[in-house]
Amino acid sequence: xxxxxxxxxxxxxxxxxxxxxxxxxxxxxxxxxxxxxxxxxxxxxxxxxxxxxxxxxxxxxxxxxxxxxxxxxxxxxxxxxxxxxxxxxxxxxxxxxxxxxxxxxxxxxxxxxxxxxxxxxxxxxxxxxxxxxxxxxxxxxxxxxxxxxxxxxxxxxxxxxxxxxxxxxxxxxxxxxxxxxxxxxxxxxxxxxxxxxxxxxxxxxxxxxxxxxxxxxxxxxxxxxxxxxxxxxxxxxxxxxxxxxx
Ligand code: ADP
Ligand code: MG
Numbered sequence: 001x002x003x004x005x006x007x008x009x010x011x012x013x014x015x016x017x018x019x020x021x022x023x024x025x026x027x028x029x030x031x032x033x034x035x036x037x038x039x040x041x042x043x044x045x046x047x048x049x050x051x052x053x054x055x056x057x058x059x060x061x062x063x064x065x066x067x068x069x070x071x072x073x074x075x076x077x078x079x080x081x082x083x084x085x086x087x088x089x090x091x092x093x094x095x096x097x098x099x100x101x102x103x104x105x106x107x108x109x110x111x112x113x114x115x116x117x118x119x120x121x122x123x124x125x126x127x128x129x130x131x132x133x134x135x136x137x138x139x140x141x142x143x144x145x146x147x148x149x150x151x152x153x154x155x156x157x158x159x160x161x162x163x164x165x166x167x168x169x170x171x172x173x174x175x176x177x178x179x180x181x182x183x184x185x186x187x188x189x190x191x192x193x194x195x196x197x198x199x200x201x202x203x204x205x206x207x208x209x210x211x212x213x214x215x216x217x218x219x220x221x222x223x224x225x226x227x228x229x230x231x232x233x234x235x236x237x238x239x240x241x242x243x244x245x246x
Contacts, residue, residue, distance in 0.1 A: 014037035014038055014039050014073075015038055015039055015040045015042075015074070015075065015171065015172065015204055016037070016038040016061060016072070016073070016074050016172055016204070016206075017035075017036065017037045017038070017072070017073045018034060018035055018036045018037075018057070018060065018061055018070065018071070018072050018073075019035050019070055019071045019073075020033050020034075020035060020069060020070040020071070021033065021034040021035070021057065021060050021067045021069070021070035021071075021072070022034075022067060022068050022069040022070055022227075023053075023056050023060060023065065023067045023068050023227075024068060029227055030053045030056040030227055031053045031056055031057060031060065031067065031070075031227040031228075032053075032226060032227035032228055033070070033227070033228055034053065034057055034070070034224065034227060034228055034229045035070075035229055036057070036061070036222065036229050038061075038172065038204050038206055039204065040171075040202060040204055041198070041199075041202035041203065041204055042204050042205075042219050042220065043195060043198055043204070043205040043207060043217065043218045043219045043220075044204075044205065044206055044207065044218055044219065044220050044221070044222065045207045045208075045209055045214070045215035045217075045218035045220070045221040045222070046058075046206060046207065046208045046209075046221075046222055046223075046224055046229075047208075047209060047210055047212075047215050047221060047222075047223050047224070048210065048223055048224035048225060049210065049225075050210070052224045052225055052226060052227070053224055053226070053227040054176070054208045054224050055100055055176055055208070056227075057224060057229075058097075058174050058176050058206060058208055060072060061174065061206065062091065062095050062097050062172075062174045063079045063082075063087045063090065063091055063095070064091075064097070066079075066080065067080075074090065074094070074172075092117065092120060092121065092168075093121070093168070093170075094170055094171045094172060095170050095171070095172050095173075095174065096117075096164075096165030096166055096167075096168065096170035096172070096173045096174070097165055097173075097174045097175075097176075098158070098161045098162055098164075098165045098173070098174065098175040098176060098178050099161070099176055100176035100177050100180065100208075103161070104149040104157055104160060104161055104164070105149075106148060106149050106150060107148070108148065109145065109146050109147060109148055110136060110141060110144045110145050110146070110147055110148075110149075110152065110156075110160045111129060111132050111133060111136065111145040111146065112129075112132075113149070113160055113161075113164055114132035114135055114136060114160060114163045114164045114167050115128040115129050115131070115132035115167075116164070117164060117167055117168045118131060118132070118167060118168060121168060131167060132145075132163070132167060133145060135163035135164075135166060135167050136159075136160065136163050138163065138193055138197070139159040139160070139162055139163050139190065139193055140159060140189065141156050141159045141160055141163070144156050144160070153181075154181035155181045155182045155183075155186055157181075158178060158179070158180070158181050158182065158190070159190060161178075162175070162178055162190065162193075162194060166194075166197055166203075169201060169203075170203060171203065171204065172203065172204045172205070172206065173194075173198065173203055173204070173205045173206070174205075174206045174208075175194070175205060175206070175207050175208065176208045177208055177209055177210070178190060178191075178194065178207070178209075179191060179209070179211065179214055184213070187211070187213075187214065188213075191214055191217045194207075194217075195217050205218075
């Protein structure tokens with residue numbers, strides 16, 4: 001089930017890379033020189049205790065937050081100097097984000113939440129809703145299509161958020177603790193669907209989790225401690241260490 005891909009040999013350039021990211025909120029240093037590479041089609045788990053800077057790292061990598069220092073590169077482009085409009089276009093076209101705390105639009109049904117990124121990309125309403133329905137189906141929440149986020153459980157909302165992140169066929173999916181609101185069986189189902197989809201379409205996934213079982217789905221794992229990335233995590237080094245560093 002857990003088919004890990006071969007590692008990327010040294011010298012293969014990353015799809016997305018971060019170098020020396022620093023980000024503070026007031027006196028809190030959320031990131032203190034974090035560096036990371038994500039390769040095309042790679043599933044990379046980022047683990048770390050609460051407050052270690054995982055969400056901040058995801059926000060910086062996905063262009064939602066601009067770091068105070070450091071460089072984020074996507075393909076051959078640096079995110080830092082990009083004008084806001086270009087950045088939001090990139091986010092819409094190439095990135096899919098699942099936030100730690102849902103962030104579905106409360107006024108829209110599950111179906112319309114998932115259809116929205118397609119509508120924004122210019123797909124017509126009929127086909128957009130059709131595709132959205134298929135994605136809800138994949139994540140086992142088709143029955144909730146007509147419900148608004150307030151009418152769904154946390155776990156159902158999280159599945160809808162995953163469907164929304166994947167519906168446009170992004171190059172990179174950022175998932176911030178996507179199984180955090182699910183019991184272990186439901187978490188396994190969601191991870192299986194996410195990994196299967198990513199493999200099928202060579203989508204890279206940056207998977208934030210503090211669940212070792214979830215991290216085991218990844219090709220590679222890095223740990224974040226006090227805003228700095230370490231290769232391999234403290235408690236599951238076995239899996240990460242079996243792989244060469246890219
Ligand atoms: P994690 O996702 O690993 O729990 P975060 O990246 O959310 O960590 O947070 C890292 C640190 O930065 C924490 O101390 C957190 O309180 C702080 N922090 C994160 N976001 C903000 C924010 N928007 N405003 C103030 N402090 C923040
Ligand atoms: Mg977080």
